[in-house]
Amino acid sequence: MSAPIVTARRGGLARTRRNEAIALAIPTVLPILILSVVPLFVGVATAFTDSRLARNHDTQFVGLQNFVDLASDTQFWQSFGIGMIWSVTVTALQLVGGLCLALLLNTDMKFRGITRVLALIPWAMPPVVVAVMWQMIYSPTNGPLNWLIGSLGGPAHINWLGDFSLALPAVILVGVWVGMPQNTVVLLAGLQNVPGELLEAAAVDGASAWQRFFHVTLPALRPVIFSITSLSFIWNFNSFGIVYVMTEGGPGGRTMLPMLFTYLEAFKSRNTGSAAAMGDVIVIFLVAILTVALWRQLRSDRSES
Template structure:
């Protein structure tokens, strides 16, 4: 009875919309006034199987999600170790580290579009000042658009991962580090033998959550590039949004959503299984 209110909220706000989306995926529903739609079976999924543009966006989404998740973890780990050290103004540094997380995604996107501006952007200005080519159209070039967007994704998501890792670092007993140091372990050995094993459950959980959030990213990339140039940053969520709200094919877009959910759950299940198997090894 104590968990009934929370279970009810989950059912109403999460399970019911998910089931409704799955049901729509088997219809020819369209976003029109007075909609009339019928059951079409697996027709949407059959059509989706031959949609090369969707699968191309799916590959881009995997590259985006994996790259951002891994780089976020590496950068956040370094920052968390730094913020956990006994340094002056550590409290101020911890507050400043949260600034990207506190900014709305649309504001972040507009700010980075200004930074990446090929003519008046400060990034190109700095490159020109140090004698490097400073005329790159970062968000408009086929070769730089996706890396530029990935860099923004890492910058935005790093604070949350940093806070989580920092909380875990503060739970590691100092005596463990002292014992390792007495045994002759250097800084790198203490990190691999003490820090990482202590943080492994946290790393597993935050990496899983980050992968889901990054794969489902929409607003950041939409404001930055709208999927361009030439679809080089067209993430699956953007493709699904365009199909649903511009082409008005709600049933077809719902089928895309179902496929994305199944694939993400399968990838996460494989990742968690490998992590748990490694933890069970002596």
């Protein structure tokens, strides 16, 4: 068989495989384009207009005016600070709690399979159901938490979600409880991929359990920890449903997260142009955070290699 014929057949086979790959990718890419990419560009464009949720409103291009007004909006930046406290605290506690639970589930404990299933229950529950359930737990009149504290001799009528100093810690606890299972699952998968030979060699050399954890297990989990921490931070910063149902941002804006503030600006104040500008600022902030984190991770990997 001559070389041109072989080359032509190989080229035809390559085109066929490429067309098959494109056909298989379309069902995945098309919903992303329609439901994510297009709304993103629409949101960016809306931020440069005076768009409002009102009948017969003549939308005008206003340039950077929404961003100029946003720069002096103290309530938005206060919500941004609350969002940072919420995101950092919840992400850190989810990581610590998820790692502890993953280490426990990685042992040869009794009923390990059932325990693993039970650990996933908070993750499987809808956010609205979780919020209503915790509202009942935090109820100042007949909530089980206050009943337990009262039975132990403490104050029995604490208004967890209405107190200025307790509302944010209360919703942070709920955020940790909801998000910890996903950290547990990812970290448990990472623990099962830690080379057993390294742990056995460290044990033979006389390393204690803590030394094996800090010098073998934790370094092996570093890529997993980086990935789940980055994703958790983004998810937590964009949190909306649980806090909205539990407190609606109160009391006095103490739990007003940035996404909740943006939602209220769009659908309560009906200023969709201003809300779109807030959304753009949040996206830019999260992209910048993720870019810096990825750059530091790549630099660390290169220095080790």
